[in-house]
């Protein structure tokens with residue numbers, strides 16, 4: 001990785017609010033032909049226009065559910081998380097021949113399972129393998145390609161025993177179980193290894209190489225989340241109608257696209273997702289489209305390259321990504337020191353998506369127009385907080401997500 005990418009504020013980018021260029025956002029409530037959208041029954045048509053633009057110009061089109069999709073429970077126990085949870089590891093095969101697969105690690109509160117109560121569940125992707133979220137020795141050690149990281153115990157692009165629990169600080173498993181929620185997680189590299197190889201590995205191996213409007217890696221990871229949802233619909237222990245899809249950073253970009261492209265997700269959570277996620281591209285604050293296309297050419301479809309240093313020409317901006325999820329709930333979270341991800345731009349996406357939420361009969365973001373003080377979440381159909389601290393996932397974030405889920409799901 002270029003060293004600049006590792007620091008919180010790479011140089012050569014704008015972090016000054018006064019230098020944000022003047023911009024006009026595309027209006028989610030005006031049809032392509034100029035007709036204003038003034039009633040809820042016009043929304044499906046307008047939504048479809050916006051959806052097509054994101055598919056063609058930003059994330060790229062993914063295939064549907066593969067015919068050969070099937071599942072196998074490869075490990076399970078009813079004694080996990082200090083006796084409070086059940087654990088299940090499910091292998092999701094993407095093809096009949098079982099050449100490509102992802103593993104879902106699932107913890108559910110034992111109380112609910114024993115009472116036959118389907119569990120509302122957080123579905124998440126992780127960066128360093130399922131075994132990195134907890135030191136539970138029964139979690140299968142990932143054998144997939146992984147970004148090398150000394151800190152995470154990854155050696156020569158493979159996990160080692162030292163990788164176990166290496167990311168546990170981001171995953172308060174017991175706290176989640178104690179609050180009655182399930183946690184399901186998947187290593188994102190099982191679906192598509194995160195490097196630019198011309199789409200040969202991961203699930204791409206089963207398909208023709210993507211066209212200019214074909215699925216980039218973000219769309220591919222989101223597709224994997226939909227396949228996890230396919231599994232949930234077959235597992236009576238999970239309440240498939242109450243699934244919150246969560247992701248951090250590039251995986252927060254992914255959760256937003258998953259929420260937009262698959263209406264089965266009840267709640268969508270974006271943690272510090274930044275450029276290509278919740279942040280408005282036209283602000284060009286912190287990370288820009290040009291920079292993200294250069295550093296990560298495989299994340300978006302090739303058509304997105306047209307908008308490098310040319311954000312204003314893109315027919316959509318990221319508030320419309322949030323609007324695509326309406327009227328379902330979205331929670332956007334920022335961190336004060338995460339200027340690279342443009343916290344204000346993340347907040348403004350919710351503000352500019354809110355008119356669509358209101359048109360559809362919800363309270364949107366409760367009329368907020370200014371960012372709330374730090375560590376003071378706003379919770380309406382849309383939720384938002386900016387917490388103190390850096391680009392990360394903390395217990396503060398998780399508590400807010402669970403409070404939001406309590407409200408949304410009436411727990």
Ligand code: GCU
Pocket residue numbers: 005248249250251272273274275287292295340
């Ligand atoms: C880089 C990248 C961001 C991304 C982040 C991450 O900082 O520029 O767009 O969100 O990595 O995924 O950790």
